[in-house]
Amino acid sequence: MSRLDIFINRMVSQRACLNHAAEQTADLPGPVFELGLGNGRTYHHMCEIMPGRDIFVFERAIASHPDSTPPDDHVLLGDVFDTLPAALERFGPTASLIHADLGGHNAQKNVAFARKISPVIEPLLAPGGLMVSSDRMFFTGLTETDLPRDAVPGRCFIYRAG
Amino acid sequence: MSRLDIFINRMVSQRACLNHAAEQTADLPGPVFELGLGNGRTYHHMCEIMPGRDIFVFERAIASHPDSTPPDDHVLLGDVFDTLPAALERFGPTASLIHADLGGHNAQKNVAFARKISPVIEPLLAPGGLMVSSDRMFFTGLTETDLPRDAVPGRCFIYRAG
Numbered sequence: 001m002s003r004l005d006i007f008i009n010r011m012v013s014q015r016a017c018l019n020h021a022a023e024q025t026a027d028l029p030g031p032v033f034e035l036g037l038g039n040g041r042t043y044h045h046m047c048e049i050m051p052g053r054d055i056f057v058f059e060r061a062i063a064s065h066p067d068s069t070p071p072d073d074h075v076l077l078g079d080v081f082d083t084l085p086a087a088l089e090r091f092g093p094t095a096s097l098i099h100a101d102l103g104g105h106n107a108q109k110n111v112a113f114a115r116k117i118s119p120v121i122e123p124l125l126a127p128g129g130l131m132v133s134s135d136r137m138f139f140t141g142l143t144e145t146d147l148p149r150d151a152v153p154g155r156c157f158i159y160r161a162g
Numbered sequence: 163m164s165r166l167d168i169f170i171n172r173m174v175s176q177r178a179c180l181n182h183a184a185e186q187t188a189d190l191p192g193p194v195f196e197l198g199l200g201n202g203r204t205y206h207h208m209c210e211i212m213p214g215r216d217i218f219v220f221e222r223a224i225a226s227h228p229d230s231t232p233p234d235d236h237v238l239l240g241d242v243f244d245t246l247p248a249a250l251e252r253f254g255p256t257a258s259l260i261h262a263d264l265g266g267h268n269a270q271k272n273v274a275f276a277r278k279i280s281p282v283i284e285p286l287l288a289p290g291g292l293m294v295s296s297d298r299m300f301f302t303g304l305t306e307t308d309l310p311r312d313a314v315p316g317r318c319f320i321y322r323a324g
């Protein structure tokens with residue numbers, strides 16, 4: 001399996017999980033959080049599949065394609081270890097959908113990061129809310145749920161609150 | 163269609179066209195050229211599907227994933243407008259497969275670039291050799307060929323010499 005194969009599987013799985021999670025949470029009123037903007041491709045996709053919903057982006061430094069740059073008042077700029085607790089104060093446990101693609105190339109570092117960030121993400125979700133992640137997370141109160149058929153196991157994870 | 167959809171279609175089409183072209187040119191003895199290394203994902207894939215073949219990479223500045231960095235003696239470092247004519251002197255018209263993914267985000271610039279680089283690429287191919295490109299090219303002596311079934315029309319192009 002080449003890096004191209006792995007990358008395609010990851011992108012295809014992200015899309016499948018986002019489509020699935022958007023559908024499942026369509027009736028929840030709370031905001032959607034995108035953790036990590038990067039190039040903005042998944043954000044662009046989220047805007048397209050959730051046109052009526054409020055999407056906030058958490059990012060250290062905006063460097064996205066102009067097509068996929070969120071409005072200023074929907075960016076929470078800074079380190080997620082600062083901006084996620086601030087979001088909890090601001091929004092309470094109301095998020096309907098949280099997507100995270102924060103990892104880099106180092107698998108070991110990604111695991112350590114996922115361990116550290118999981119308890120910071122967990123309290124933000126509304127009951128019934130879903131968390132979609134490219135890395136396995138370490139939640140204590142969320143349940144890992146089945147992937148949609150077109151996702152590749154191990155390339156994406158979905159967790160449900162409540 | 164989101165930027166994520168378009169990106170997935172491009173990657174999937176690159177893979178399908180590379181697999182197809184590698185198979186079609188398996189009996190040609192000449193080298194394989196990768197124009198534009200980038201992150202190295204397609205190079206990594208080419209190494210995997212063409213293990214016995216000599217793959218040379220043309221790139222201005224190497225910035226690939228460590229997993230996907232070609233050996234020094236298989237890199238032709240510099241602007242392709244210099245290194246491709248040099249390769250013609252060194253190899254003659256012997257390339258069995260040329261893959262190009264040199265474009266950036268600006269579609270208009272990509273078309274202008276494709277127009278300029280097409281006559282520089284064209285003489286390098288061996289008779290029966292194939293050129294796979296993410297952009298439409300402007301060749302005078304090569305024939306555009308059908309795409310494999312799993313490629314998305316418009317996201318990838320294949321041209322045949324002779």
Ligand SMILES: C[S@@+](CC[C@H](N)C(=O)[O-])C[C@H]1O[C@@H](n2cnc3c(N)ncnc32)[C@H](O)[C@@H]1O
Nearest residue numbers: 198199200201202203204221222241242263264
């Ligand atoms: C889109 S990236 C290639 C991505 C690659 N196919 C992959 O899968 O990772 C394009 C690459 O072409 C290189 N490039 C663009 N124009 C070039 C030129 N005139 N001469 C040499 N390299 C060039 C850039 O430096 C960049 O690394």
Ligand code: NI
Nearest residue numbers: 044067164165
């Ligand atoms: Ni767009």
Ligand code: NI
Nearest residue numbers: 002003206229
């Ligand atoms: Ni590898």
